[in-house]
Amino acid sequence: xxxxxxxxxxxxxxxxxxxxxxxxxxxxxxxxxxxxxxxxxxxxxxxxxxxxxxxxxxxxxxxxxxxxxxxxxxxxxxxxxxxxxxxxxxxxxxxxxxxxxxxxxxxxxxxxxxxxxxxxxxxxxxxxxxxxxxxxxxxxxxxxxxxxxxxxxxxxxxxxxxxxxxxxxxxxxxxxxxxxxxxxxxxxxxxxxxxxxxxxxxxxxxxxxxxxxxxxxxxxxxxxxxxxxxxxxxxxxxxxxxxxxxxxxxxxxxxxxxxxxxxxxxxxxxxxxxxxxxxxxxxxxxxxxxxxxxxxxxxxxxxxxxxxxxxxxxxxxxxxxxxxxxxxxxxxxxxxxxxxxxxxxxxxxxxxxx
Numbered sequence: 001x002x003x004x005x006x007x008x009x010x011x012x013x014x015x016x017x018x019x020x021x022x023x024x025x026x027x028x029x030x031x032x033x034x035x036x037x038x039x040x041x042x043x044x045x046x047x048x049x050x051x052x053x054x055x056x057x058x059x060x061x062x063x064x065x066x067x068x069x070x071x072x073x074x075x076x077x078x079x080x081x082x083x084x085x086x087x088x089x090x091x092x093x094x095x096x097x098x099x100x101x102x103x104x105x106x107x108x109x110x111x112x113x114x115x116x117x118x119x120x121x122x123x124x125x126x127x128x129x130x131x132x133x134x135x136x137x138x139x140x141x142x143x144x145x146x147x148x149x150x151x152x153x154x155x156x157x158x159x160x161x162x163x164x165x166x167x168x169x170x171x172x173x174x175x176x177x178x179x180x181x182x183x184x185x186x187x188x189x190x191x192x193x194x195x196x197x198x199x200x201x202x203x204x205x206x207x208x209x210x211x212x213x214x215x216x217x218x219x220x221x222x223x224x225x226x227x228x229x230x231x232x233x234x235x236x237x238x239x240x241x242x243x244x245x246x247x248x249x250x251x252x253x254x255x256x257x258x259x260x261x262x263x264x265x266x267x268x269x270x271x272x273x274x275x276x277x278x279x280x281x282x283x284x285x286x287x288x289x290x291x292x293x294x295x296x297x298x299x300x301x302x303x304x305x306x307x308x309x310x311x312x313x314x315x316x317x318x319x320x321x322x323x324x325x326x327x328x329x330x331x332x333x334x335x336x337x338x339x340x341x342x343x344x345x346x347x348x349x350x351x352x353x354x
Contacts, residue, residue: 021045021047021052021053021340022339022342023053025339025342026043026053026055026336026339026340027055029335029336029339029345029347030043030055030057031057032347033057033058033327033348034057034058034060034061036350037058037061037220038326038327038348038350039057039058039322039324039325039326039327039332040057040058040059040061040062040218040225040322040323040324040325041056041057041058041073041320041321041322041323041324041325042054042055042056042057042073042246042247042320042321042322043055043057043247043318043319043320043321043336044246044247044248044250044251044318044319045251045316045317045318045319045340046251046255046316046317046318046319047314047315047316048315049255049259049315051248051251054247054248058324061225062218062225062324065215067213067215068213069246070202070203070213070246071213071214071215071246072203072204072205072213072214072215072244072245072246073214073215073244073245073246073247073304073306073321073322073323074214074215074217074234074241074242074243074244074299074301074304074306074323075241075243075244075245075250075299075304075306075308075321076241076298076299076300076301076304076305076306077169077240077241077297077298077299077300078243078245078250078296078297078298078299078306078307078308079237079239079240079241079242079243079299080172080239080240080241080283080297080299081254081283081284081296081297081308082191082195082243082253083172083175083176083179083187083239083240083283084121084175084271084282084283084284085195085257085262085263085271085283086179086190086191086194086195087117087121087175087178087179087283088263088267088270088271088282088283089194089262089263090179090182091267092263092264092267095182096117096178096182097117098116098117098118098121098270098282099116099117099118100116100117101113101114101115101116102115102116102117102119102120102125102174103115105174105177105178105181106149106174106177108149108153109127109149109152109153109174110153110156110157111125111126111127111157111160111161114160114161115127115161116161117175117178118282119161119162119171120168120171120172120174120175121171121175121282121283122165122278122280122281122282122283123165123166123167123168123171123280124161124162124163124164124165124166125161125168125170125171126157126158126159126160126161126163126166127152127155127157127158127168127170127171127174128152128155128156128158128168128170129155129167129168129169129170130148130151130152130155130169130170130173131169131232131236131237131240133151137232137302139232139233139236139237140230140231140232140233140302141233142233142235142236143233143236145177148173148236152170152173152174155170165279165280169237169240169241172239172240173237173239173240175239176238176239176240179239187206187238187239188205188206188207188208188238191205191206191243192205192206195253195262198262199252199253199256199261199262201245201249201252201253202249203245203246203248203249204243204244204245204246204249204250204253205243205244205245206238206239206242206243207234207235207238207242207243207244209235211244214244215304215323216228216303216323217231217301217302217303217304217323217324218303218323218324219303219324220324220326225324228302228303230302231301231302231303232301232302241299241300241301245321246321247319247320247321248319250306250308250319250321251308251317251318251319253308254296254308254309254310254317254319255310255317257310258295258310258312258317270282271283271284272284272295273285273286273295275293281295283297284296284297285297285298287307287309287333289334289337289338292311292337292341293311293312293313294309294310294311294318294337295309295310295311295312296308296309296310296317297309298329298330300329303323303325304321304322304323305321305322305325305329306319306320306321306322306329307319307320307329307330307332307333308320309333316340318333318336318337318340320332320333320336326350327348327350331348335348
């Protein structure tokens with residue numbers, strides 16, 4: 001009995017200690033990244049709904065970069081978590097159901113008679129990824145909705161609904177169009193009225209042509225950062241990967257979600273992956289860092305990358321965004337989590353490209 005009590009106390013003390021944020025360790029990590037010119041981006045950490053750490057890094061290594069605290073990053077597929085939230089808001093209003101069939105909206109899509117809204121949300125629809133054509137990302141130029149839908153139809157099905165999980169950009173394109181049909185508004189207007197305004201987000205928006213104050217993407221080559229010559233045309237990925245935001249506003253969003261200020265508790269539960277049974281839920285994934293479980297989403301464009309994750313036990317969230325990546329976002333965020341939980345890390349080493 002004494003042994004069990006001692007073990008319990010040890011676990012509690014370890015948990016408490018691991019949740020005590022040591023800014024100096026994070027500062028040392030980001031200074032190392034910046035001084036060795038192996039990344040450009042920003043990080044925000046929230047604890048109990050409040051920002052407890054923030055850091056920009058690497059920007060000084062791009063002399064022509066102009067930015068301010070409101071400058072946003074493209075967050076790629078983190079957008080999908082917002083699209084899923086908007087779908088669940090419709091479900092809460094009984095305007096949509098998880099078991100509704102895709103055929104009610106797109107009967108021409110293969111298997112639409114048996115693909116459900118739930119399948120689309122959790123990547124079990126069997127549909128493909130329209131952003132890839134002939135093995136390459138083709139949505140860097142203007143494309144019409146008709147061209148995209150025709151490609152989704154042409155790509156067809158790779159498996160039967162529910163048979164397995166395969167990440168599908170096509171599914172979220174169709175979910176976005178369903179949202180627009182149901183609301184009779186654009187995704188930009190829906191996101192604004194349902195999420196941005198209620199949460200008073202000043203620096204999170206859906207893409208608009210000629211948008212301002214957004215970090216452009218950079219690539220490291222020949223020992224320096226150069227502006228990426230080609231990026232996705234974000235009008236082609238509305239609701240799929242178009243949102244830009246600051247890490248602070250991303251954290252406001254995910255904390256509001258997990259504190260049940262956007263969706264009901266029951267809806268959030270349906271979104272979450274089932275532990276030990278699913279990697280993907282209905283709009284979010286599990287991020288497992290040596291047994292420390294976070295929920296959230298990552299995002300990638302051709303030049304910008306993001307991670308937005310939340311841990312329930314610690315009421316802790318991390319928003320990481322970069323427009324100059326030399327370390328994979330998964331490896332980068334793993335180091336951040338380890339530092340937040342007072343664990344040791346191995347500092348990354350990257351040889352300069354000649």
